[in-house]
Amino acid sequence: MAGVLLTILAFLLVLPSATAIGKVCGNAGNYTANGTYQSNLASVAATLPNNTSSLPQLFANATAGQGADAVYALALCRGDMTNNLTGCSDCVAGSFRYAQRMCPNDRAASVYDDGCLVGFSNRNFLVPANNNVTQDTSTLFEFWNPGSLAGNATLVSAGVRDLLAQTAQEAANNNGTPARFATAVMDASASATQTLYSMAQCTPDLSAGDCLSCLRWLIGMVNDTTSVRKGGRILVLRCNVRFETNMFNEGPPMKRITPSSSGPPAPPVPAPTPDKRSGIKPWVIPLIVAPPLAVVAICFIFYCCWKRRRNRKGNLRLRRKHANKLQAGDELDWEMEAELSEFSVFDFHQILQATDNFSEGNKLGEGGFGPVYKGQFPEGIEIAVKRLASHSGQGFIEFKNEVQLIAKLQHTNLVRLLGCCSQEEEKILVYEYLPNKSLDFFIFDENRKSLLDWNKRLAIIEGIAEGLLYLHKHSRLRVIHRDLKPSNILLDSELNPKISDFGLAKIFSSNNIEESTTRRVVGTYGYMAPEYASEGLFSIKSDVFSFGVLVLEILSGKRNSGSHECGDFINILGYAWQLYEEERWSELVDSSLVTMSHSAEMRRCMNIGLLCVQENAADRPTMLDVVAMLSSKTKILAEPKHPAYFNVRVGNEETPTTTKSCSINEMTISVTTPR
16 A cells, blocks of 8 residues: 555656646756756755745845756746735745756756746856847747637737736836836727736836837747737746636736737718708819818928928938047038938937946847947846947947948848947947847857757848848948958847948949959958958958858857867868868758758858858859859859868968968957968
8 A cells, every 4th residue: 555655756756747837948068967057956945935925026046066067046936926825835845846847867957937037057147148048949838728719800909919018017127126127908890809917027127118129029929829819928037927717816807908909990981971951963063172172282291391391401400419529520410411311410428327337237249330239228228338438449430331321221130230329439339229249159169059950040040141131232331341350240039130340341333343452451360251351351251251151150159260160271271171071061060050950051052151251252142143053042143162261271381371261260350461
């Protein structure tokens, strides 16, 4: 009998929690049983339940250990559990046990229970200001109720999105107890034929802007199919949203939300039947009504034109008033700027306030131009601020060049410049904020590269190609970028690529795509075409070469340098070509990718990349050719000739002049080459 009871008890212990929604086991590897990491994990699991259940925030985090065995963890209870602190504590403790059962020996896991969430990792994700934690796809979990809401699908979908959007706004603005939490209800109407209850919550250590950004990111995943379900939840460790047809929260909803549409459209009122006794013929009515309407319409058009011209002049005067005087001879083209309604000249004090005086906590990174900071304007708009460093090799010429170029370039795969600021020595560019940093942040990091599966990498390659084609052929200004590299490819919240950093770009005539010569060779070794690095010759084929290097790096997850990654070659170009020639191309592919599932696409991209890095610029395709090759899986591709720098091997000193192309990729250089 005792044996039977033990068997039943063991079976019950491995069952999921009755209220568990689900879990996400991490991809950070496994820890050794009974080792240091497990001991540290047990330590945070023992302290977090009581800490989390303490008012006012129902939130806590903890760290144990150091180095490779360090454990970082957080827990958050549902905001309406303020009267059930014991339930909060039990939920957190149970979630830790559930994680260790369902994700055995995993160094990272996230567990989502009905009343709480718990996450731990060997990566420090606890400091929102220094880490991109608000849109961490590695902890994403979705749960959708079966069945659909009754009513018109379009109206229902709009009602659900409206409900979630307003609830998210309430949660982000809530600084009470607990902060960053809100519940709401929307009564039945045309846009929601059943009463709907909603909830939105962020960890209270997030700012209002970060919280709202996180929640909006989740709401963006609610599509036409899921928005008409009878309920659903989308969760990451830092924020979550939920809607249901039944009231799931403790206590009354915090806000009653009025639908944007309060009822179905009223049926059209039938036109009155003409009264024969009135003596007015139907055809007389238009003759009476038309002239006054025409006069009103003409007056309205004239008013709009006058108003637009007045606003345009007013904006120009305002910008001139607030813009600080630049160095003599270096004034911006303010007339050009005035034509661009979305481009602004910011006051330096606005930038200081938005970035908290350029605090280290807001620093996102540093490039050749200078440091980049995250900022937020009072109205909640998040920005990325690029500040020219005093020691930068780039200067006002590059600053002015980027302002004049990118302000006129509008494409989904180009980063959007919001404005600039120039005050004495301060030269600042203000961009849209892209939460996923740059491409190199993912493809060269052993822990993050697995977040980019092949479909995402192919989409990134295609997006970069579309952006370059726009620059070379379809934009108002035909542009050669001259510094294309992974750190200049930024990724938005959906990992869409956006080309950035136009400080080194050059405008060329649409009638002249031949090579031009410069005495000032600028760019990044490792991505420079050989004719540009050695002779200062550049053309659109220079960007094609850089694109080819990017393709091979995205495919392999390796930098274009380092003998330890490229066999006998000092760069990836010769190594890739050798593998391709020997039909061993799959050896180049990043080990985190599943080669067999997409082998044809991978080999095709490798072929395209090698075509782009051929030594002779005339042999390389244009970006129009590249986009056509990427979009058509049946198009027969040419066989590539040997790439540039092919003869550069480890220990080979016969061609020392070419080895300079294999310097560290992050180094942006300016070399004056006498002609």
